[in-house]
Amino acid sequence: MTAWNAEQSSDFRGPLDVNRAATAVVDAQDTVIGWSPAAERLLGYKAQEILGRPVATLLPPGQAVAVLPPPPLFRGNEIRVARHRDGRELTVATAVCPLAGADTALRVVVATELEDLRIWEARQSLLHGLATQSPVGLAIYDTNLRLTWCNSAYEQEMGRPLADFRGSRADELYSEGKFVSKGHPPTLDTVMRHVLDTGEPFLDLHFQGKPPTDPETDHLWSCAYYRLQDAAGHVFGVCEDAFDITDRYRAQRRLALLVEAGRGVGTALDVMVTAEKITEVAVPEFASTVTVDLARAVLEGEVPATSGSAAMSLVRVARCSADEAGQEKPGKGPAPAPPVSDSPVEYPSGSPQDRSLSSGGLVLDDAVLVVPLRAGNSTLGLVTFIRGTGAIFDSGEVSLADELVARTAVSIDNARRFTRERTASLALQRQLLPQHVPEQSAVDLAYRYLPTDDVTGVGGDWFDVIPLSGTRVGLVVGDVVGHGLQAAATMGRLRTTVRAFAQMDLDPVELLSRLDDLVAQSAEEQRAELGTPDGMYADVTTGATCLYAVYDPVSRRCVMARAGHLPPAVVDPDGLLSFPDLPAGPPLGLGGLPFESMEIELPVGSLLALFTDGLVEARDRDIDHGLDILGRVLSDRHASLEELCDRAVAQLLPGGSTADDTALLLVRTRELDPSQVTEWELPAEPVAAGQARELATQQLHRWGLEELSFATELVVSELVTNAVRYAEGPIQVRLIRDRTLLCEVADRGHTSPHLRHSGDDDEGGRGLFIVAQLVQRWGTRYTRSGKTIWTEQAFPATGPSPS
16 A cells, blocks of 8 residues: 555544554553553653553543542543643543453553544545535546546436446546537546646536436536645546536526627617527527518518417518528628518418417427517517427526517517608608609709608708799798607698698798797697696797798799798809898797898899708807808809709718708799780779780780680689779789799789679679689789789690790
8 A cells, every 4th residue: 555545544544543543551450551652742741651650640630539449430432631741631532442362451542632533523524525415526537547436426427336437437438528618638538648747737627428317418517627646746646526517507508698689689670680680699509490480560560460360471581590501601600591582481280380379379399499479469470499300498498588589579569660650750751841842933943851860760840842823932941849750740730831821822921920829829728738748748839940931033032031040041143152131030939029021132043042050050060160161062153953952961961960950942043034924004994804805815815825815804804803893903914824824913902802602683793703613723912012813724735835
């Protein structure tokens, strides 16, 4: 036996072993007749000092008196107090045994300090616990890497007693195992040989394999290997610690998968992208193939009508497989499968998918796991996880799949709602903003609209181009406080109101005054109500601004007024830029404050720019700087309006990003040719009606519009007759040949004419009724000097002849 083995043997025998403990031999009279060197070290007496003396010499006086006369002082295993030669008292553990082969009266008394005994007992408990109770598998391999000893945990892992596999090599016990850690030799034998040769331990190596007790499932162990040697440095083997961390590893992998899903799933408000993300996250870590099928209604932003029914029409929107013919991408996992088809996905009756749709719950069928995508009480679709043959899903993995799909369902439902809201928003935008502005005789135009709300695509700014009577055109730009649907809805109401007022031929001051009254009234009504659940008003109209301008291509005059809005930019045909000093006026909704207008003449080819502050104001730029940039862009006389719009947006809003909604309307003025307009002034006398008929007929012949003569004669006659009868003179009659034939009769009266039904016996009152039947449109506009009745007639199918 080696030195180590001898020492270890004594350790296992304990401190009361006769080879280690203090030993004395006593006779029947309790006289010390034998004394060991260990006894001398423990109690201080040399052999010549204690031999022949009573054993009571070694005890405190009180104990000696108490135990005399016989029976003997030492009769078995006891805890006693002994006296050292120097007088100190020691607590010792003693054991008594007869001396074999001699007089039975002779006894051997063995003693050791109690503390040494307690330490030994603790060590023995520790060794016993490691051998029988520890969950860590312990094994000792000799220098030939043969198994010599293992504890109970290791035996349980192997499923058989040590005697059945003692002497085996590690690689024989785990023939199909492998290390999944990095930076170590590839096999168990090479790992342990490295430890024996170098003394360098390996800690926390992850080893994967199938234990004999569970041959169908891969387990993962955290292993440590270190060299065993005695105090003299003699190497006698390698110790292996192995702890099964399979459950912990699976839990960590599930958590990592959920974290990865949190980073990838739901980052885009797009149904297709969200569906693709879950397949990319789950393959190959969780499943070999994952498919996502959604109800077709979900792709359109709606909830399936047949939610939870096997008859639901599904469409394959995402699929990812680890077996797609080597489509692995370095560092990015498996590539998505080829593009999915828009064709319906049909599952046979009784299939896991069919059962999941019918029941509304998840279905586990060996290596196939189907989990429904549910949002509230609605089933949006299915996610199918597929593994290879024999690779089943345990209960923890089923819960993980359920969690993954639940998160995906929330994201898909959010994307579905966003799709619906965006569709509604775009429809609202199409209704609120002019998507196509018809050509105007008065101006050429171009425009740009950039909402800052990227989610809905609509905002609170607006513009409009409104055809008015007499070939005039109304130009509008406005700005509502806020962004998104709420501001857009408010903007829509304001735009509709402005258009209605404009078509009443109100001048800019009157139009803004009426609009201000309505906005103020709306605000008051809201304050009288409880408001929205969060205490905020549902509408935000106070603080809205507006600019309204009317341009007349006959007179080339432009009248404009503004309510707290920026003034327009004007560039004359020579490229000279100006910002008219137009009175600002208060923002809409303040009420009670006046508005003022300005009238300017615009030569043919003048450029008029109407815009909101989002175009020229930015966080890093004040309005004046923005206006300078806009002015430089607009001063290019040779660029088209579309080019100017693009340049203005590019220079003022680089990258198309804007912190505020932006609207820009550019118009270049035209003038009607004098040959298209004719005008007469007539006295307010009965003969004026006949004169007007004759003049109008002659002009229509010159224009080649003879087919309109009859209707025009009646229209002119009735309007002039009414002017003579109910108003004051003189009377102006004007014909304009534009895209339609316009007839205008102006007088100095301010009484508005009205259609009325005349009785059978009435001699008059049918004039305006007849006029309304002969023309496309008619109306009244008021000026400072009176009013004008106007009508429009469509040209004949052959069109007018050249003048």
